[in-house]
Amino acid sequence: DGGITQSPKYLFRKEGQNVTLSCEQNLNHDAMYWYRQDPGQGLRLIYYSQIVNDFQKGDIAEGYSVSREKKESFPLTVTSAQKNPTAFYLCASSINGVGEKLFFGSGTQLSVL
Amino acid sequence: QKEVEQNSGPLSVPEGAIASLNCTYSDRGSQSFFWYRQYSGKSPELIMFIYSNGDKEDGRFTAQLNKASQYVSLLIRDSQPSDSATYLCAVRFGFNKFYFGSGTKLNVKP
Numbered sequence: 001d002g003g004i005t006q007s008p009k010y011l012f013r014k015e016g017q018n019v020t021l022s023c024e025q026n027l028n029h030d031a032m033y034w035y036r037q038d039p040g041q042g043l044r045l046i047y048y049s050q051i052v053n054d055f056q057k058g059d060i061a062e063g064y065s066v067s068r069e070k071k072e073s074f075p076l077t078v079t080s081a082q083k084n085p086t087a088f089y090l091c092a093s094s095i096n097g098v099g100e101k102l103f104f105g106s107g108t109q110l111s112v113l
Numbered sequence: 114q115k116e117v118e119q120n121s122g123p124l125s126v127p128e129g130a131i132a133s134l135n136c137t138y139s140d141r142g143s144q145s146f147f148w149y150r151q152y153s154g155k156s157p158e159l160i161m162f163i164y165s166n167g168d169k170e171d172g173r174f175t176a177q178l179n180k181a182s183q184y185v186s187l188l189i190r191d192s193q194p195s196d197s198a199t200y201l202c203a204v205r206f207g208f209n210k211f212y213f214g215s216g217t218k219l220n221v222k223p
Contacts, residue, residue, distance in 0.1 A: 035213075044213075048209065090156055092211075096209060102211050106155070106156050
């Protein structure tokens with residue numbers, strides 16, 4: 001089945017630690033995205049990538065980093081510079097082009113120990 | 114930053130009634146509009162999309178778009194308790210950036 005796989009489902013971060021969230025898709029989509037969702041709030045864009053080896057900052061990129069070495073993969077690293085990382089992280093993908101739809105993975109809940 | 118505004122609710126309707134959810138957006142150049150349903154602790158699920166002015170119907174759902182007034186709405190007919198969720202409005206700005214409203218929580222009472 002085609003889809004977007006995020007792992008792990010739950011992740012705990014210690015003070016000063018970097019953690020990496022995995023996102024893999026087999027939909028052959030060009031564009032991939034990372035969103036952050038805080039309780040009772042909408043989704044805020046962290047980073048997005050339209051093609052391999054290229055990515056752009058979203059509205060809340062500080063304290064996060066990404067890479068896009070393969071079309072299928074778009075991992076997100078939450079660095080120690082992100083002082084309030086507790087949130088639900090959603091990876092998404094779409095085909096490039098006006099009108100194309102966004103599809104989501106199942107999400108990773110990150111909490112601070 | 115692009116703005117997508119929704120009333121946070123909660124919106125409460127009795128079972129069988131019509132639920133009406135609204136969304137406004139700031140960029141007149143936006144061309145693609147989406148409604149997602151999100152259950153608590155789950156990821157958003159696409160339920161409707163609309164690109165042209167007017168109405169688009171799919172089963173119990175109707176999306177309405179008015180570009181001149183910069184609003185998009187979602188009507189849910191014959192609301193069911195299983196429709197109780199948060200509904201997120203999303204707007205595609207430019208080539209590849211999607212922005213989301215904060216969502217409207219819908220409660221359908223049996």
